[in-house]
Amino acid sequence: MSPEDRRVLIAGGGPVGLLCAWLLARRGVPVRLFEENDGPQADPRAATTHPATLELLNEDGLAEDMARVGLVAPIFQFWDRPSDTLIAQFDHGVLENDTAYPYVVQCEQFKTAGLLLERLRGFPHAEIMFGHAAVDLRQTETGVQLDVRGPAGITTHAGAYLIGADGGRSTVRKQCGIAFEGFTWPERFVVLTTPYDFEAGRGYCYRSYFADPGAWCNCFKVSADGPPGLWRTVFPTDPAETDEEILGDAGVQARLNAFFPSSHPYPIVHRNLYVTHQRVAARFRLGRVLLAGDAAHVNNPIGGMGLNGGIQDAVNLSGKLARILLGAESERLLDLYDRQRRTVAVEFVQEQSIANKKRLEAADPQQRRRNLDELKAIAADPARARQFLLRSSMIESQRRAERIALEDA
Numbered sequence: 359m360s361p362e363d364r365r366v367l368i369a370g371g372g373p374v375g376l377l378c379a380w381l382l383a384r385r386g387v388p389v390r391l392f393e394e395n396d397g398p399q400a401d402p403r404a405a406t407t408h409p410a411t412l413e414l415l416n417e418d419g420l421a422e423d424m425a426r427v428g429l430v431a432p433i434f435q436f437w438d439r440p441s442d443t444l445i446a447q448f449d450h451g452v453l454e455n456d457t458a459y460p461y462v463v464q465c466e467q468f469k470t471a472g473l474l475l476e477r478l479r480g481f482p483h484a485e486i487m488f489g490h491a492a493v494d495l496r497q498t499e500t501g502v503q504l505d506v507r508g509p510a511g512i513t514t515h516a517g518a519y520l521i522g523a524d525g526g527r528s529t530v531r532k533q534c535g536i537a538f539e540g541f542t543w544p545e546r547f548v549v550l551t552t553p554y555d556f557e558a559g560r561g562y563c564y565r566s567y568f569a570d571p572g573a574w575c576n577c578f579k580v581s582a583d584g585p586p587g588l589w590r591t592v593f594p595t596d597p598a599e600t601d602e603e604i605l606g607d608a609g610v611q612a613r614l615n616a617f618f619p620s621s622h623p624y625p626i627v628h629r630n631l632y633v634t635h636q637r638v639a640a641r642f643r644l645g646r647v648l649l650a651g652d653a654a655h656v657n658n659p660i661g662g663m664g665l666n667g668g669i670q671d672a673v674n675l676s677g678k679l680a681r682i683l684l685g686a687e688s689e690r691l692l693d694l695y696d697r698q699r700r701t702v703a704v705e706f707v708q709e710q711s712i713a714n715k716k717r718l719e720a721a722d723p724q725q726r727r728r729n730l731d732e733l734k735a736i737a738a739d740p741a742r743a744r745q746f747l748l749r750s751s752m753i754e755s756q757r758r759a760e761r762i763a764l765e766d767a
């Protein structure tokens with residue numbers, strides 16, 4: 359095959375698309391990536407990167423670079439909001455025999471994208487085309503053609519395969535007619551970012567979850583532009599509230615004060631509102647088109663699993679595509695990608711992220727008590743704490759994916 363015949367096209371230059379591009383380029387596969395924006399977007403979405411994901415990012419010191427530009431967080435906590443009491447604390451240290459990374463790294467996703475872009479510059483066979491949006495595609499038995507809208511109008515690009523890493527509203531998924539099965543939460547989630555130091559002021563660690571009847575908050579620290587860093591708080595909103603009510607100063611201060619009473623207004627540096635879904639694509643492969651990241655699955659951010667799942671897709675898929683394109687494996691391997699990653703998305707990430715939300719927002723007093731007592735009991739028992747952390751840190755789901763590969767062999 360000529361290099362052109364082996365080229366992989368990628369729609370979407372978020373962290374998942376860029377990671378696919380880098381991993382393929384490192385293995386000698388030519389790639390051409392199209393991103394509709396003019397550069398990486400600095401919106402406050404993913405930061406938490408779990409141990410199972412860090413293990414997969416160990417090539418060329420990427421995980422270590424993420425820790426250098428982010429924050430290392432070995433522990434996380436659950437708090438009862440009404441009584442402001444610490445219910446349970448989990449230390450990833452109990453996973454020291456399970457992983458080389460017994461901690462999470464809080465690295466904002468645009469920083470991960472930046473680290474990947476720096477690395478991609480070293481590969482002349484990796485073309486990154488910002489300001490280009492994928493609009494349509496056609497495929498045959500031997501290749502894919504992608505129509506792209508850029509500054510020069512519509513151009514058509516040919517490749518052996520196409521990866522749709524173009525986010526939750528994926529054009530690639532829609533053009534393939536693949537259903538995005540699941541539901542949308544009625545409440546939107548608001549992210550309020552402040553330099554207020556929740557550790558010094560209120561004793562919270564870098565990842566703290568708050569349970570409240572009918573509500574919840576995730577409060578976590580990111581390094582931002584360097585010390586002292588910023589704190590992001592994520593809350594549900596009432597579906598009846600307008601954008602103005604949610605994002606205006608009065609609403610923002612009232613929301614923060616209801617959880618974290620203060621005699622001084624909180625300084626706010628960002629306020630962002632997100633519609634949140636629980637959806638998984640009906641298939642991750644259609645012929646020569648593969649879906650990865652949010653294009654394939656979306657979930658609520660409690661527990662920080664969306665991008666982690668996307669990175670795990672990218673590593674799995676890029677490895678398989680490289681082996682196929684370099685002649686070591688048959689295309690059948692791509693069905694295994696679908697089976698491994700779709701199973702994990704449905705059985706693990708969807709289930710876990712929904713359970714995380716329900717646990718925090720439970721309103722029935724007896725159910726709340728049971729939930730909080732259960733967390734306390736798990737944290738107090740090292741064997742149960744390890745099991746809990748194996749699941750929350752996504753090691754268990756990676757092991758599940760590996761078992762599917764063994765069953766397939």
Ligand SMILES: Cc1cc2nc3c(=O)[nH]c(=O)nc-3n(C[C@H](O)[C@H](O)[C@H](O)COP(=O)(O)OP(=O)(O)OC[C@H]3O[C@@H](n4cnc5c(N)ncnc54)[C@H](O)[C@@H]3O)c2cc1C
Nearest residue numbers: 370372374394403404405406492525651652662664665666
């Ligand atoms: C508030 C919040 C907090 C979160 N926190 C976490 C967390 O801590 N940990 C975690 O794992 N996950 C978290 N997530 C989820 C995480 O942000 C997503 O899973 C992640 O962004 C998915 O990466 P991606 O590359 O698949 O998609 P995206 O980041 O959405 O990137 C897709 C890219 O494709 C581009 N694009 C779209 N259409 C086209 C087109 N037609 N042609 C070309 N380009 C196109 C877009 O411009 C974008 O750059 C959070 C989400 C939210 C909302």
